[in-house]
Every structure is written in C-alpha cells, then in structure tokens.
Amino acid sequence: MTKRSSSVTIRDVARQAGVSVATVSRYINRNAPVSEGVSCRLEKVLSELKYVPHAAARHLASRKTRVIGLLLNNLHNDFFVPLLNGVEAVVRRKGYNLIIATYHADSRKEMLPPIGPHNTDGLLVFSDGLFDEDLINLNASGFPMVLVHRTPPPSVPIPSVTVENVEVTRKLIEHLIQVHGRRRIVFLRGPLHQEDSCKREMGYKSALQANGIPFDENLVLNGDFERDIAFQVMDQFLGNDRQVAFDSVFTGDDDAAIGVLRALHQHGVRVPEDVAVIGFDDLGFAPFLNPPLTTVRAPTESVGRIAAERLFGLLENQPSDEVMILPTEIIFRRSCGCQ
Amino acid sequence: MTKRSSSVTIRDVARQAGVSVATVSRYINRNAPVSEGVSCRLEKVLSELKYVPHAAARHLASRKTRVIGLLLNNLHNDFFVPLLNGVEAVVRRKGYNLIIATYHADSRKEMLPPIGPHNTDGLLVFSDGLFDEDLINLNASGFPMVLVHRTPPPSVPIPSVTVENVEVTRKLIEHLIQVHGRRRIVFLRGPLHQEDSCKREMGYKSALQANGIPFDENLVLNGDFERDIAFQVMDQFLGNDRQVAFDSVFTGDDDAAIGVLRALHQHGVRVPEDVAVIGFDDLGFAPFLNPPLTTVRAPTESVGRIAAERLFGLLENQPSDEVMILPTEIIFRRSCGCQ
DNA sequence: GCGGTTACTGTAAGCGGTTACATTCAAAGC
C-alpha cells in the first residue's frame, strides 16, 4: 500500500548531479549549451533516477501542451481506422500526444468541447459540433486548427483537407444510369450537416438532372453513414410493402453498405440482379463483400497524415489557408452489375 | 495578427466578481460551500468571460490529469473501432479525456512509453510494449492500470479484461475437422507475443491433438492480425508451387481473413470448396464477406467499456485484481463449408 | 591590458490553478 508515488523531480536530478535546475532543464530540452562534463553527469543521473518530466508542469511553464486533439462526431465507422492511423503516425513522429474526443451538434447542449485551447496546442476538426462561428472565434484567437472533410467558413483562412466528392459521385451515379440502366436510385444520406453527405447528395442530384431523371424525395433516406442505422432504415424501407419501387442504392459510404447489403439479403433481394449497390471509401473489406462492392477509393490515411502534417506546419508558424481536395477514383466491382 | 491569446484566468474572474481566487476555485469544483449570492455572481461572470480553466495548471496543482491513456500496439485493425468506442463512451461520461498512443516491443529501443504516470491518471494496456517487469514496477508505484486482452504477471494484482480464446478456438478447429473433414489446417499467427494469438495457437494445437492429427510446423504462418501482411504471407504460401498441401485456414482474426480471402481468390482457390476459411472477432463486415465468414463473436465493445469502467473503479479506490474473461461464441457461416 | 564576445551556469519569478490554514461573522448553546 504505497502512500503516494512521490515521483522524482527536476530538483532531485539537479541535487544529485550538483547543478541547478535550470541546467537540467536546458540539458533536457537542448535549448542552450551545456558543458561536456555536466552533460555526461546528467545523462547518468537521469537514467539512474529514471527521471520523466512531469507533463503538466512543463505545459504550464512553457504554455505548450505537446498534445494535439482530434475531434470526431463519433467512432461508429471503420472509416476512422485509416484516418487515425495517418494522424497517429505523424503525431508520434513529432513526439506529441494525441487526444481523441467525440463531440457533435447535439453535444453542445450538455457540454463544452472536451478539447480546445485549454488542453491542446491545436485541433484536427472532423466534427459538426463546432459551428462556423466557433471556428471563426478560435481562429481569430490564433488557435491552430485544420479541418478534415470540411470546408472553412467563407474567407476564413483555416486550412482544410478533404476528398473530392461531387464529381466522383456524379460519375458513379451516371454509371448506374447509363451503363446499368438504373433510374430509381435510392440515396442514403449521412449525418444531416456532414459535408461529405451534402456533397455526395449534390453529385447524386446533378447526375439525375443531367440524365433527365426527376428527383424523388421518397428515394432519399437517412443512413447516417452507420452500419446499423443503414440496416434499420433499409429494412423498414423494404418492409413497407415495397410501396416505393427502386432498382439501386447509393449507400453513402461503405460502412452503411454493409447494413444495406444485410437488409437486402434478409428480404431476399438479389444484388446486383434486382438491386445494384454502390458505396464510398473503399474500406479494406469492400472487395470481399458479397458481392464485391463498387465504390469510390478515398485516400483516407493520406487525409489523416496530411491534415496532421499541416497542423504541425501551423504550430511551426508556416501559415496556410489552403483547401486541399485529394482525388478519388471509382472502383468497379460486382455490386453495381459490372463483371 | 493577435499577439497571444492571453486567455482569461481564475484571477480575472475573481477580480470581476469581487471575490478571492479560492472562492472561484471552490465554486467551480463544488468542493466547499459558496454562498447563494456569490454563486449567482460567479455564474454570471464565468459565462460573460467565457472562462475555461487551464488544464495544465489544474493538473499541476491537483496532481490529477483527468486523462486516461489507451496504449495499443498499432492501429492497423478494424478491431479497434468497437474497442475505442467502448472506451471512449465511458471516458466521456466521466468527463475525462482519452489519449491514444501506439507502442510495441520494438519501440522500446527508440523511446519511452509516450503515456504513463507523467501525463495520465491511469492506463488501459493493450500492448506488448510494456513488459511484465514494467507492469510490476508501475503497479508497485500505485499507478492504476487495466490490462486488455492480456493476463497480468503471476500474482500481480492488476485487473484485466479479455475474451475466451482457447476453448472456443479448439471447438472451432474441431468443427473443421469433424464436420468438414479438414485435416491440413493452416494457422495464421498474430504478433508473436500477443496473448490472443498464443491462446488461439493453444486451442489450435489442442484440437489437432485431440483428433490425432500431427502438428505440422509448415502450416503455421505469421499473419500478424493484419489484412495486408496476411495477404502477402498467404500469397507467397500459395505461389510457392503449392509445395505444402492444405485444405483450410484459420486466419487468426477477421482482419487477416480479408487478406487471406483476397490471396485465395487471386490464386483461383475456391472457398469453401477447395479451402475452408475461418476467422475470429466477428467484425461488422464478416457476414458480408464473400463467402460469409465463419468466425467467433467477441464482445469487443464490451471489453473496452468494462476495461474503462474498471480503470475508473481503481481511480475511485475500488481495488480489484480480477481477471475477467468474457464469453465468446462461434458463428457458423458459409466460409467453413456450412450452409 | 582592455573592452567585447562567447560559453556556461545560477537565481528566482512566474505559469494558473488547488488547498491548508487563518479569519470573520452570525447563529446556537449555556
């Protein structure tokens, strides 16, 4: 029953090595010259005492946390694995720590954002929980942020990294129409104000229009980019005595595609014979779904990596306001009717 | 060009409200009575000034970070989504923050663990980067930890949450043998010292032995529980002029199963006719792989949730040393030959 | 030999909170 883990402090090190705490600090941070002899002694003492600087004390004194935050709407999507991977790799390389937190528009009633200037040096924002006005305020106060899959408010110079949604979706839907003769195409939206979802809806509508197909509100469902919700929504849609005829589904993203495929399967609908299905993201499992999923390949790990790198750019005073849109590419597989 | 975001401090609040900083602190933390009148005034001032306490200052003074850490070997697996989900939900509910970091045995050469007593109040350890001796030392110093998918060193009272591996694997392999007549069963290990992998290997061997099948080292490959590595290993195994005959693959986990299925597919091997395939975890995509994957359902989100809850139990001084093994269940689908 | 550098080191004042201890004051007990 240890009383307390009274950890070893910089003063212990200083005393043991016979120098001042300032010298120890300088040696550790390598931000001022320290003589050969003292360096040797410190190296020895540090490892003997197993000294680890107390993070909070460091943060308080230096006004830097060496932590960056990743703010997500939720964690209900396999999509986040490559994203996290990209972010984490950069953060680790830089010797920083990564806090991840979920926060969405509804959270605002209950709490303030769990991460921000009070506990991080900068934020990657993949969340609708921070409104444009919040972004503007934070940015005005000089807090470094990079938006992920989200465009900054007009003429606010916050850098952003996202993927091309509109054009690729339009092409994908046109493929369904022109190659496979589908005209009753269901679209599963993502979260209501999520930008990817809006952009994909734009692409969807523009493809319909360009091909003389009237937009039918009954064909638009809310799948939330989530496997389980997509399943429920689709299950209900199908159970509804099939009042609404349809011949294909754009699931919004690959995660939702899993739910859609399960629902179709349970209702005895054949894919792609009866209903064609297409997704978005090309997550690792997409080629091995049943049938293999036609989808859009999005460079999600790169998005994470680049966003993190740009955030560190800001921390190192390389200002930027670029909106970066990484290219995407359609991957044709069986689920749309190809092959 | 703001000079600095000179944020509002507790002293500003105190001055504005005409009270001492101590009173403000007490009001915020609600750890001592504050009179009605002062409370009202403070409430108003706090929201006017948009005061947010500086985390590091708080940590330093209170010796609590209100942060817990999750240490992972890597982030290369969809398995981590449900795990993170469970952990994050609890952490958020408790008003804490979550740092995630990757650290594995090889990282030890380059760096100390990025998270520990210096920057967190407790750790969830799902990593082989901390050796038993590290765990013993940390535990002896009173640092709260919960092990995830890992058993504590003998007679060291660190709580642990994992899933049942050995018996369920034995049954799964016996199913391949007894129901589908397979006898040349490839096993893809996970990371070498990962406990799940070892336990599953035990189950695998025990099933072979119980059924009079000699263990053949040539059938054991290192898939690392990773999609891409599993693919490469399997691809090479198949390309090797098929010197080693086999009729089934236990992929170690579902993520590796994706790689294995892709490799088999590319080599024109039919599943399950030529080769049966089974996985572990029952990730969301498993029912929709091609063919649907026979696997073991593991309650991964519960593991995350329970582990986090137990860590908070430790923080609240409810000691525990229980090793918790959550039950698992085989899910039969097409890939083993069923249906 | 002297002023001006340069290299190294120490002293001590914060950073922005928490909290032990002291103080004040009104209500209660006798």
Place this chain on the structure above:
DNA sequence: GCTTTGAATGTAACCGCTTACAGTAACCGC
C-alpha cells in the same frame, strides 16, 4: 452576555517545470 460552532471567505504556499536576467570565466582582437 459570552463562548462555541460552523459556514463562508481570504491569504498565500505550493505543484514542477521554463526562462529572463544576471553573473563568471575564458578568449578574442587590437
């Protein structure tokens, strides 16, 4: 009325670092 008590508040000492400032000694060029 006087002491006791407890609620409410203030004062100030930390928490463990960083860093501005100051100081010393050695070295440089002239």
